Amino acid sequence: MFEIDGSRVTATPFSAGPWGPTMQHGGAPTALVARAAEAFPAARPMRVARLTVDLLRPVPVATLDIETEVVREGRKIQLLQVRLLHEGKECVRASVLKLRSEPLDLPQHDGFRPLEQAAPPLDEPRSPGFGATHGFGSGMSAKIMRGEWGKPGPAAVWFRAERPIVRGEATSPLMRAALTADFCNGVSAVLDFQQWTYINGDLSVNFARDPVGDWILLDAETWVGDSGGAMAFARLADRDGYFGRAVQSVLIEKRG
Numbered sequence: 001m002f003e004i005d006g007s008r009v010t011a012t013p014f015s016a017g018p019w020g021p022t023m024q025h026g027g028a029p030t031a032l033v034a035r036a037a038e039a040f041p042a043a044r045p046m047r048v049a050r051l052t053v054d055l056l057r058p059v060p061v062a063t064l065d066i067e068t069e070v071v072r073e074g075r076k077i078q079l080l081q082v083r084l085l086h087e088g089k090e091c092v093r094a095s096v097l098k099l100r101s102e103p104l105d106l107p108q109h110d111g112f113r114p115l116e117q118a119a120p121p122l123d124e125p126r127s128p129g130f131g132a133t134h135g136f137g138s139g140m141s142a143k144i145m146r147g148e149w150g151k152p153g154p155a156a157v158w159f160r161a162e163r164p165i166v167r168g169e170a171t172s173p174l175m176r177a178a179l180t181a182d183f184c185n186g187v188s189a190v191l192d193f194q195q196w197t198y199i200n201g202d203l204s205v206n207f208a209r210d211p212v213g214d215w216i217l218l219d220a221e222t223w224v225g226d227s228g229g230a231m232a233f234a235r236l237a238d239r240d241g242y243f244g245r246a247v248q249s250v251l252i253e254k255r256g
Contacts, residue, residue: 002032004167007066009032011064013135014138015028015061015136017137021135026200029084033092034178037082037174038172042078046077048174051204052202052204053202054094054202062086064084065085068081075100077098113241114241115239117217117219124160126162138163140162141160142157142158152191159180159183159218165179181205182200195255196252204248205236205245218236220232230252232247
């Protein structure tokens with residue numbers, strides 16, 4: 001989906017979303033933010049605890065500049081700001097909170113949530129596109145566990161990114177979770193896509209632990225208000241159980 005040379009990022013057509021061939025799917029830049037956060041050094045072992053992405057304007061399928069800076073560095077936290085710019089204009093501004101990571105000998109507790117939806121087999125064949133014709137969706141495999149494609153309402157779907165996010169690099173589980181989280185409003189839409197659009201202006205993901213593996217479960221639903229707004233949200237899981245939550249602020253508009 002991307003080729004990276006230092007701080008310069010070139011998006012390929014495989015980053016495009018359903019809104020048009022010149023506009024990236026929100027999962028693509030979100031995965032870039034996750035990559036930048038993982039790669040940024042810290043004085044102590046840290047893990048990403050919260051990732052918030054504000055989509056300030058459409059992210060073009062074009063060449064971008066990526067900037068990462070420290071907002072706060074401490075013994076227990078690291079707060080980063082990650083920005084994506086196109087020709088000097090800021091398209092994405094993200095805040096990433098990293099917390100100190102260290103092994104703990106915890107007592108027995110009920111804080112671990114086991115899976116409610118069976119994970120796909122490790123040798124599950126690729127199912128490219130799951131009906132999606134846009135570049136980004138064509139690189140995803142999906143296995144629906146609850147709900148139905150094209151039918152309004154909540155849905156639980158396992159996703160696996162098949163196409164590398166960055167040329168020549170492995171896609172990390174954190175990047176997989178970040179890009180999957182942006183499907184909240186798509187899989188759980190409650191209005192007909194042919195008559196309504198529902199673009200998210202942001203995405204925030206909180207992690208109780210690091211995700212693992214290739215498959216990420218998105219168990220999503222959408223709430224719609226009466227003034228053009230909605231909220232899409234989901235629980236995120238991997239084979240080991242639930243690890244995070246995602247929330248999007250969504251703008252509802254009638255198609256012209």
